[in-house]
Amino acid sequence: MRVRNKPWAKELLEENPKFVILKPEEHKGRLHEFFGNNNPIHIEVGTGKGRFITEMAKANPNINYIGIELSTSVIVTALEKIIEDQIPNVKLMNVNAEKLTDYFADGEISRLYLNFSDPWPKTRHEKRRLTYKRFLAIYEQILKPNGEIHFKTDNRGLFEYSLVSFSNYGLLLTFVSLDLHKSDYEGNIMTEYEEKFSKRGFPIYRSEVMFGSQNKSYAKTEDTE
Numbered sequence: 001m002r003v004r005n006k007p008w009a010k011e012l013l014e015e016n017p018k019f020v021i022l023k024p025e026e027h028k029g030r031l032h033e034f035f036g037n038n039n040p041i042h043i044e045v046g047t048g049k050g051r052f053i054t055e056m057a058k059a060n061p062n063i064n065y066i067g068i069e070l071s072t073s074v075i076v077t078a079l080e081k082i083i084e085d086q087i088p089n090v091k092l093m094n095v096n097a098e099k100l101t102d103y104f105a106d107g108e109i110s111r112l113y114l115n116f117s118d119p120w121p122k123t124r125h126e127k128r129r130l131t132y133k134r135f136l137a138i139y140e141q142i143l144k145p146n147g148e149i150h151f152k153t154d155n156r157g158l159f160e161y162s163l164v165s166f167s168n169y170g171l172l173l174t175f176v177s178l179d180l181h182k183s184d185y186e187g188n189i190m191t192e193y194e195e196k197f198s199k200r201g202f203p204i205y206r207s208e209v210m211f212g213s214q215n216k217s218y219a220k221t222e223d224t225e
Contacts, residue, residue, distance in 0.1 A: 009076035013094055019082045020092045021066070029105035035064045035089065040110040043068055045097045045130060046117050050078020052191045053113075057090035059189065065090040068097060097130065097138075104142040112139050114151045116193040119158035131162035136169045139211075146212040152180070152204060154197040159205035166209045175208035 013020045021027060021034065032038050040063050044053045047067030057065045067090065069075035075094050082090055095103060117130040126132060131151065139149060149171075153159050166173060177183045181204055194204055 004073065006073040006076055009072045012076055013072065013079060013092075016079060016083065019079060019090070020094070024093050024095060024103035028103055029108060031064075031066075031104070031108060034091065037064070039064045039089070041066065041108065042111040042113065043104075043109055044113040044115065045100075046115065047078055047092070048074055048115075049192050050075070050081050050092075052115055052189055053078065053090055054081045054085065054087055055189045057087050058085070059187075061089055063089065066093060067091075068093045068095060068100075070094070070096050097135070100138050101141055106141055107144045107147075109142045109147060110144055111148045111150065112143060114149060115191045116153055116197075117158070119153070119155040121155075121157060129158065129161065129165075131158070131165045133165060133169055136165065136171070143211055146210055148174075148211075149209050150206070151209070152191075152194065152206045154193070154202045154204055156203075156205065159207070163207060166207070171209040171211060173207060173209055175206070177204075177206045179203040180206045 014022060027034050031041055035041075042056070042063055043066045045068050047053050047069045050067055053065050053067040057063075067075070067078055069078065069092070072094055075092055079092055081087075082092070093103065114130050118128070120126065120128045127134060129135075139147075149166075151159075151162060153162075163173070163176070175185075177185060180188060181198055185206070190198070198204060
């Protein structure tokens with residue numbers, strides 16, 4: 001889907017250093033100072049328009065959230081939500097996920113969210129998928145020991161690929177649902193895409209995985225099909 005260019009977006013980001021980490025490399029390893037507390041830090045890679053990250057921040061005031069999005073014209077919508085509600089525990093980074101180790105110190109993050117990432121369905125584009133092993137290595141570096149990835153998608157092909165990728169990497173599968181909205185999972189906060197896909201009748205796939213437990217695979221599985 002083509003994103004409408006917003007030429008004023010970069011200026012708005014620069015005008016709001018309270019909510020936008022404009023030079024993230026300068027805060028590497030010191031993000032708690034930026035937030036002004038020592039609460040756990042959770043990040044969302046591909047935060048889009050920000051519904052998920054802002055609602056999570058409201059629901060969990062004792063957790064710090066960072067939304068990461070490459071598109072300036074998209075992330076500015078998330079910023080507008082944060083400004084409107086003056087949410088103190090969520091910040092934004094307008095950066096590329098391939099360079100996360102430039103912005104986060106080893107073990108600085110407690111949890112990472114991947115919501116409705118681009119499936120890159122063609123085989124030749126496998127390395128671009130955010131659950132490809134190269135990205136998993138990046139996440140492992142910035143996450144604390146036993147740090148978690150929470151992953152949601154409407155794309156079954158990407159979900160199946162990701163489960164295999166997680167397993168091959170040695171991650172511990174702790175939760176798998178093949179139809180999240182028909183499961184007994186509590187506390188789900190929908191993204192904009194999730195609401196749209198769900199209304200069309202698409203099942204939502206979700207998994208939780210943990211680093212630190214190599215070569216093990218135990219999962220609570222919910223399959224309503």
